[in-house]
Amino acid sequence: xxxxxxxxxxxxxxxxxxxxxxxxxxxxxxxxxxxxxxxxxxxxxxxxxxxxxxxxxxxxxxxxxxxxxxxxxxxxxxxxxxxxxxxxxxxxxxxxxxxxxxxxxxxxxxxxxxxxxxxxxxxxxxxxxxxxxxxxxxxxxxxxxxxxxxxxxxxxxxxxxxxxxxxxxxxxxxxxxxxxxxxxxxxxxxxxxxxxxxxxxxxxxxxxxxxxxxxxxxxxxxxxxxxxxxxxxxx
Numbered sequence: 091x092x093x094x095x096x097x098x099x100x101x102x103x104x105x106x107x108x109x110x111x112x113x114x115x116x117x118x119x120x121x122x123x124x125x126x127x128x129x130x131x132x133x134x135x136x137x138x139x140x141x142x143x144x145x146x147x148x149x150x151x152x153x154x155x156x157x158x159x160x161x162x163x164x165x166x167x168x169x170x171x172x173x174x175x176x177x178x179x180x181x182x183x184x185x186x187x188x189x190x191x192x193x194x195x196x197x198x199x200x201x202x203x204x205x206x207x208x209x210x211x212x213x214x215x216x217x218x219x220x221x222x223x224x225x226x227x228x229x230x231x232x233x234x235x236x237x238x239x240x241x242x243x244x245x246x247x248x249x250x251x252x253x254x255x256x257x258x259x260x261x262x263x264x265x266x267x268x269x270x271x272x273x274x275x276x277x278x279x280x281x282x283x284x285x286x287x288x289x290x291x292x293x294x295x296x297x298x299x300x301x302x303x304x305x306x307x308x309x310x311x312x313x314x315x316x317x318x319x320x321x322x323x324x325x
Contacts, residue, residue: 101179106153113150116143116254116263123246123273124155132203132241135159136232136277136299137248138225138307139212142261144251144269148210151246151271157208162195162231181207187215196231203239211235213300217257220320225304227321233295240284242276243299247306270310277302 113119127133137148145161152159158181165184168174177184183202185195199209213228220226236243250269255261277299282291300319308315 101176102158105176105180109146109149110153113146116266117147117250117269118266119147119150120250120268120270121151121154121272122270124151126244126273126275127152127155127157127208128242128244129156130206132206132239133157133208134199134203134232134236134239134241134243135208135210135246135273136213136243136303137210137246138303139214139217140223140248141217141251141257142255144248145210147248147251147269147271148246151248151273152208152210155273159210160202160207161210162199162212183209185215196234199231199235200238203235203241209235213296213303214322216322218320219322222316223252224315225300225307225319227319228296228300230289230292230296232299233292234287236279236295236299237282237284237286237292243279244276245274245299245302245306247272247274247303247310249307249310272306272310274302274306 135152149159160181160183162183162185163177165186168177168184181202183195183198186192199211203209211232213232214226215229215231218224218226232243248269248271250267253267254263254269279295279298282295304315304319
């Protein structure tokens with residue numbers, strides 16, 4: 091497997107030059123677990139999703155760990171003038187929900203992982219709707235990417251970005267808020283065969299990934315997670 095060219099190109103250097111100072115200005119970084127992010131080779135990062143700005147915190151965390159993150163992001167962002175072209179240039183992957191093009195993100199993610207990229211997936215497929223902001227049940231896309239490639243799945247959790255910019259709320263940049271980001275060891279998927287697409291297996295793997303992410307969120311919050319995750323339907 092080739093090592094993805096993590097930091098080549100002026101556009102990537104420019105993006106890093108924007109994201110890092112912006113995150114530093116908005117947040118007090120409290121980071122742990124970066125040693126769990128592989129230094130090279132294809133990897134799938136699974137994150138919880140709280141806020142408009144937690145992708146910035148996660149991107150900075152991964153970049154500082156030596157990886158250039160490529161997010162699976164909703165296609166509407168790619169239709170924004172200038173921003174959309176920049177996102178495509180940076181290798182970000184548009185997700186077309188409920189359309190004939192829905193499978194394109196899945197195929198693009200698999201290809202990128204096989205090339206050695208660091209792919210970031212929000213298994214919930216949206217900002218959490220849980221009233222207490224716990225992770226919800228996940229969609230099976232992340233399991234299908236993992237089972238198709240055999241790449242490690244590293245769980246990452248963040249907490250605090252919702253205080254900077256709550257979903258459906260106004261940004262609150264001041265005072266600077268503490269934002270915690272942590273990574274855990276790769277999820278053990280050794281008992282599952284690479285290449286399987288059995289729906290029962292993909293749901294089981296998705297649940298295992300979500301349990302790992304939820305455990306990290308629980309540790310960051312210092313409180314136990316609910317026994318059952320908020321369910322908007324899995325697929």
